[in-house]
Amino acid sequence: MTDNLQLNAEGKLKHFLTIEGLSKSLLTEILDTAESFAGMSEHQVKKVPLLRGKTIVNLFFENSTRTRTTFELAATRLSADVINMNIATSATSKGESLLDTIRNLEAMFVDMFVVRHALSGAAHFIAQQTAPHISVINAGDGQHAHPTQAMLDMFTIRQIKPDFSSLRVAIIGDILHSRVARSEIQALNTLGAAEVRVIAPKTLLPAHVESLGVTVSHNLTEGLKDIDVVMMLRLQKERMSSALLPSESEYFKCFGLTEEKLKIAKPDAIVMHPGPINRGVEIDSKVADGPQSVILKQVSNGIAVRMAVMAMAMQKQGAAQ
Amino acid sequence: MKRIRIDLGRIIDPANNIDRIGSVYIADGKIVSVTDEPVGFKPDTVIDAENQIVCPGFIDLSTRLRDMGHSRKATFKSEVLAAAAAGITTLCLQPDTVPVIDTPAVVELIKELAEKADYPQIYAVGGLTQKLDGAELSSMLSLKQAGCIAVGNANQPVKNLLILRRAMEYAASHDLLLMFRPNDFWLSNNGCAHEGAVATRYGLPSTPEAAETIALAQCLELAELTGCRVHFGQLSCKRSVIKIHQAKKYGLKVSADVAIHQLHLTENDMTPFDSAYHVLPPLRTEADKQYLRKGLAGSTLNSICSDHQPHDLDAKLGAFPETEPGMSSLETLLPLMLKLVTQHAITLEQGIACLSANPARVLRLNSGALTPGFSADVCIFDPEREWQVNSANWKSQGVNTPFWGQTLKGRVTHTLQAGKIIHRL
Numbered sequence: 001m002t003d004n005l006q007l008n009a010e011g012k013l014k015h016f017l018t019i020e021g022l023s024k025s026l027l028t029e030i031l032d033t034a035e036s037f038a039g040m041s042e043h044q045v046k047k048v049p050l051l052r053g054k055t056i057v058n059l060f061f062e063n064s065t066r067t068r069t070t071f072e073l074a075a076t077r078l079s080a081d082v083i084n085m086n087i088a089t090s091a092t093s094k095g096e097s098l099l100d101t102i103r104n105l106e107a108m109f110v111d112m113f114v115v116r117h118a119l120s121g122a123a124h125f126i127a128q129q130t131a132p133h134i135s136v137i138n139a140g141d142g143q144h145a146h147p148t149q150a151m152l153d154m155f156t157i158r159q160i161k162p163d164f165s166s167l168r169v170a171i172i173g174d175i176l177h178s179r180v181a182r183s184e185i186q187a188l189n190t191l192g193a194a195e196v197r198v199i200a201p202k203t204l205l206p207a208h209v210e211s212l213g214v215t216v217s218h219n220l221t222e223g224l225k226d227i228d229v230v231m232m233l234r235l236q237k238e239r240m241s242s243a244l245l246p247s248e249s250e251y252f253k254c255f256g257l258t259e260e261k262l263k264i265a266k267p268d269a270i271v272m273h274p275g276p277i278n279r280g281v282e283i284d285s286k287v288a289d290g291p292q293s294v295i296l297k298q299v300s301n302g303i304a305v306r307m308a309v310m311a312m313a314m315q316k317q318g319a320a321q
Numbered sequence: 322m323k324r325i326r327i328d329l330g331r332i333i334d335p336a337n338n339i340d341r342i343g344s345v346y347i348a349d350g351k352i353v354s355v356t357d358e359p360v361g362f363k364p365d366t367v368i369d370a371e372n373q374i375v376c377p378g379f380i381d382l383s384t385r386l387r388d389m390g391h392s393r394k395a396t397f398k399s400e401v402l403a404a405a406a407a408g409i410t411t412l413c414l415q416p417d418t419v420p421v422i423d424t425p426a427v428v429e430l431i432k433e434l435a436e437k438a439d440y441p442q443i444y445a446v447g448g449l450t451q452k453l454d455g456a457e458l459s460s461m462l463s464l465k466q467a468g469c470i471a472v473g474n475a476n477q478p479v480k481n482l483l484i485l486r487r488a489m490e491y492a493a494s495h496d497l498l499l500m501f502r503p504n505d506f507w508l509s510n511n512g513c514a515h516e517g518a519v520a521t522r523y524g525l526p527s528t529p530e531a532a533e534t535i536a537l538a539q540c541l542e543l544a545e546l547t548g549c550r551v552h553f554g555q556l557s558c559k560r561s562v563i564k565i566h567q568a569k570k571y572g573l574k575v576s577a578d579v580a581i582h583q584l585h586l587t588e589n590d591m592t593p594f595d596s597a598y599h600v601l602p603p604l605r606t607e608a609d610k611q612y613l614r615k616g617l618a619g620s621t622l623n624s625i626c627s628d629h630q631p632h633d634l635d636a637k638l639g640a641f642p643e644t645e646p647g648m649s650s651l652e653t654l655l656p657l658m659l660k661l662v663t664q665h666a667i668t669l670e671q672g673i674a675c676l677s678a679n680p681a682r683v684l685r686l687n688s689g690a691l692t693p694g695f696s697a698d699v700c701i702f703d704p705e706r707e708w709q710v711n712s713a714n715w716k717s718q719g720v721n722t723p724f725w726g727q728t729l730k731g732r733v734t735h736t737l738q739a740g741k742i743i744h745r746l
Contacts, residue, residue, distance in 0.1 A: 020522070097635070097638070097639065098639055098640065098643075099638050099639070117640060119639075119640035119641070119642045119643055120523055120524040120525050120526075120594075120640065120641065120642060121523065121525070121593070121594035121640045121641040121642070122640035124593060124594045125594060125638075125639060125640050125641075129638075141524075141640070142524055142525075142640070142642070143524030143525075143526075144523055144524035144525075145524070179524055182522070182524055206520070206521040206527075207516045207517055207518075207520070207521055207527065207529070208517055208518040208521055209521060211518035211521060211522070212521065212522065
C-alpha cells in the first residue's frame with residue numbers, strides 16, 4: 001500500500017512519503033533530475049518556469065529552519081507560489097484537527113503540501129485524505145521517514161563516490177528516534193550499497209534493527225573500520241533526561257567523531273551530518289569543518305534534490321490528468 | 322408466559338457435554354428441557370433450527386458500550402442491537418466509562434440504561450480505585466451490593482504494588498473477582514504498536530511484551546499473597562500464556578482470556594498507518610498468535626472476549642499514534658471464532674465453551690449452559706452462512722474494524738435472552 005499510494009497509475013511519482021517501496025530506477029531518476037538542476041544555483045537567473053502558476057504550501061507542524069528554507073527556495077526556483085504555514089503556532093493550537101487544517105487549505109486550491117509533523121504516519125494520512133490532484137511531499141514525519149534528506153545525501157555521496165555497490169556506510173548515533181536514519185538505510189539498500197552499519201549504544205537502537213538490513217556495532221572504534229561514508233546523527237538533549245544516556249560528555253567519549261577516530265575509517269572517507277550539528281557532542285569541530293566534511297555540500301544539494309522531487313511529482317500529476 | 326420450542330438444531334452445550342440433534346424447550350424465561358419433551362408442553366412459538374447450531378448465549382467478558390459521556394461513539398441502544406445480532410446475551414462493562422463506574426449511583430445508572438435498551442444482562446465491573454486513579458480504594462463492597470460483578474482498573478495503572486496489594490486484599494475480603502489487564506505503565510512507554518520489526522520500520526512508538534509479562538508476574542505473586550481471585554484479560558503474547566500455565570500448575574486460582582483479534586491478526590497484517598489496526602495491547606507476532614491459540618486449545622486461556630471498543634470516525638482519523646485504540650468487534654466475534662475451528666486451532670465445542678460456559682464460570686453465573694432451570698439464554702447460528710461486513714449488515718455505531726468489507730462465514734439467526742427473542746435475522 002505504501003508504494004501504491006506514492007505512485008500514480010503509470011507508476012510515476014505522485015507523493016513522496018517514504019523511500020520504502022520505491023525502485024532503484026526511480027531513485028536514480030530523482031538523482032539524475034536533481035543533477036540537471038544542480039548547476040542552476042550558480043546562474044545569474046536562478047529560476048525555471050516548470051511550476052509556474054502552481055501553489056505549494058509548506059505545512060510545518062514542527063519547527064524547522066533548514067528544511068523549510070530549502071523547500072521554499074526549491075519551489076521558488078521552479079517558479080511556484082509558496083505559502084509557509086507554521087502550524088506549530090497556529091491552527092492546531094486552537095484545537096483544529098489535522099484533517100480540518102488540510103480541508104481548509106484544499107479549499108484554497110493549492111497543488112502541493114510539503115509536510116513536517118511530529119507523528120509517524122502523518123504524511124501518509126494526509127496523502128490518503130487529500131484531494132486527488134494534490135501531491136504530498138514528506139519533509140519528516142515523527143520517527144518514520146525523511147525521504148528528501150535521504151535523497152540529498154545519496155546525491156552528495158554519488159557526486160564523490162559514484163559506485164554505490166562498493167560503499168560501506170556507517171550511521172552513528174540516535175537511530176531509534178531518527179527518521180533520517182530509517183530513510184538513509186532504505187535508500188542505501190535500494191541503491192545497492194555493500195554494507196550499511198549502524199553504530200550506537202543499545203538504548204538508541206530500535207528493536208530488531210537488523211531487520212532494516214543493517215549490521216550493528218556498539219563500538220565506534222571497531223565500527224569505523226573499512227568505512228567509506230560516515231553519517232553522524234544529531235543527538236537531542238532530551239535523551240539524557242529520559243535515561244537513554246548518562247551525559248553528553250560520556251556520549252562524546254564513546255560515540256563522538258574526532259579526527260583521531262576518523263583515521264580508523266578509510267583515508268578518503270567522507271563525513272556527513274543532516275544538521276543542525278551539536279559541536280562537541282556528536283562531532284568535534286575539527287571534523288565538522290575539516291577536509292573530509294561534506295556537511296555544507298549536503299545543504300546546497302538539498303535545493304536541487306527538492307526541486308527534482310517537486311518537479312517530478314507535479315509533472316506526473318499533470319500527465320495523469 | 323411464553324413457551325418456545327427450538328426444533329431440529331444441532332445442540333452443542335459444552336457444560337452438559339451435549340452434542341446432538343434435538344429440541345430445546347423453554348418456558349417462563351427458563352430452559353425446561355433439552356431433547357426430552359416435557360409432558361403436555363404446548364409451545365406458543367416454534368423456531369426451526371434445522372442445519373443450524375443451538376448453543377448457550379455468549380458471555381462477553383470485556384466490552385465498552387460508551388454512552389453517557391461518550392454517546393457520540395456509541396450508545397447502549399446501538400450496541401445491544403449489535404450484541405444481540407452477535408448471539409451475545411451477557412456483557413461485562415469495563416469501568417472506564419464517563420463517568421467512571423466507582424460509585425453505586427453509576428451502577429444504578431447503567432442498570433437503568435440497560436433496562437431502557439431492553440437488554441438487562443449488562444454487568445458492570447466496578448473500579449478498583451476511585452476515578453481509576455490507581456491511588457485510593459473504591460467502595461468495593463457498596464459496588465458489589467449495587468450489582469458489580471467484579472472489580473478492575475480497566476487500562477489505567479495502579480500507582481504502586483503496595484496499593485495493588487491492598488486493593489486485592491480488600492477485594493478478597495468481599496470475595497470479589499479482580500479483572501486485570503496486565504500492563505506496566507512505564508514499560509509500555511506510550512507505545513501504539515508491538516516492539517518489533519514492523520514498529521521499527523515505521524518508526525512507531527512501541528511496547529515490548531515485557532510490559533505485559535512483568536505486570537502479569539507481579540499480579541500473580543500478589544494473587545498468592547492476598548488470596549484474591551484474579552481473571553487476566555486480553556493477554557497478547559506467548560510468554561503470558563506460559564506464565565498463566567505455570568501459575569495454574571502451581572495451584573493458583575486464576576483464569577485468563579484473549580481478545581478475538583489477537584487470535585487472527587499480527588503486526589504483519591497492519592496496513593501501514595491504518596488506524597483500524599491500532600489496538601491495546603498491540604498486535605504482536607505470528608509466534609504469539611500461534612501460542613495464544615495453543616493456550617486456548619490446552620485450556621490455559623479459558624475464554625475469548627470481544628474487547629469491543631466502538632469509536633466515532635474522528636477518533637480514528639489522524640496520524641496513527643494520535644488515533645484512539647480499539648476495534649468494534651461484537652459482530653465479528655462468532656465468525657472469527659468459527660474460523661479458528663475451520664483452521665483446526667480449536668474444536669467447535671471448545672470455541673463455544675470459550676464464549677459461554679467458561680466465562681460463566683469465571684463470573685460464577687448460573688448461565689452459559691442449557692441446563693434446565695437456567696435462564697434461557699440461547700444463540701442459534703448457521704455456521705455456513707456467509708455475510709459481508711458492510712453498513713447493511715452492521716449494527717454497531719462503531720465501524721472501526723479492520724474486517725470491513727470482508728466476507729465472513731457464520732451468522733446468528735436467533736438470539737434469546739431470558740426466553741425473549743432479542744434478535745431474529
